[in-house]
Amino acid sequence: MSRITGAVKVGGVVGQPVAHSLSPFIHNLWLETAGLDGAYVAFAPKDAEGFDALLAAGRAGLIAGVNVTAPFKEQAFARADQVTEAAKQVSSANILAFREGQIHADSSDGVGVLYALAQQAPALTLRNAHVVMLGAGGASRAASGALLAAGARLSILNRTRERAQALADDLGSGVSVATDESVLESADLVINALSVPPHIDLLRLPASAVVMDMTYRPVVTPFLAAAKARGLTIVDGLAMLIGQAGAGFEAIFGQSPPDMDMRAALMAHLGETA
Structure with a gap:
């Protein structure tokens, strides 16, 4: 009814x-x-x-x-x-x-990133963590602010260095521009904030690194599938979407979302398996 x-x-x-x-x-x-x-x-x-x-x-x-x-x-x-x-x-x-x-x-983009990491990479400590951000657009900017506030230091790896430098200048201290993929060798967390699949050498990453993709169609993107095959912890964009949505629900309807397994409901809705 x-x-x-x-x-x-x-x-x-x-x-x-x-x-x-x-x-x-x-x-x-x-x-x-x-x-x-x-x-x-x-x-x-x-x-x-x-x-x-x-x-x-x-x-x-x-x-x-x-x-x-x-x-x-x-x-x-x-x-x-x-x-x-x-x-x-x-x-x-x-x-x-x-x-x-x-x-x-x-x-709530930053909130979504922190929620996703807490849900799917709970062992990762962001304070003093080295985060490599792939891309220098709006999605990268939104996530970077929350990561810096959590105590992480950031390296921006982008095809156009000028754009990466502009973002780094805006964000201030704790942010640098990566010159090449060697920056991956000291990464604790890599986040794909590009709208296209990134082409990086995952073998450069430490075995303890976490890999996140901000896109969620499919939930396990080819980038995440490759990272998972390498044995790395992966974090998907669907978890980020749920975290973002929670903040929006509270702002619009005046209360926190009810306690339920939204991820399972979304996976079924999308026709995907865990």
Whole structure:
């Protein structure tokens, strides 16, 4: 029986395209499990003006909050009235909560990375760990801030050194630009923040290294499969997605997600095996 009444709280995910998003599945399952009077839908504004129209609806009290994905993260940050330090650090936002006509912005990308590492690589200590980040785009920037705050030191390995240097300069102390793959030989953690499969020599990594991929389709990417075959601990993007989603659910619906095995539900939904 539907729990939706006239007091329903509406949230959603906004992006273009957005039909592929797993967020509606995640949030609606949490809502159903918790028995909350809420609904979570997908919004696909055709352009920046459409996104602004959605924000106006939020300010007017029609929407409780949204998760934001490409290409609207920077616009979400720019339009917000209040932003967290995490959002300021990356100059973008993937969570917007609408409260009394105000837009509150946050970024949970870093939270998602820390959650995934805690779930799938619990033996890894981030304080003083050497992290090699593959890529220097927005995903790399979001993860880097949280890792630095946890006490890690960072090396950015990117095809274009100028872009890596620009990110390193923005992030400040504790970050350097790698000149070549020799940096892998002292890595405690390698994170793929590229949208394409990386081509690095995994044999250079210590046997104790952890390898993470921020993408999740498939859950075990070829990059992770190669690392696993080498006997390395792997961390997948699905765990990161769940960690990000939890922060969004709390911001939008005002409480923590219910205690349940969301990973098992997602794996079944995706038709994948553990």
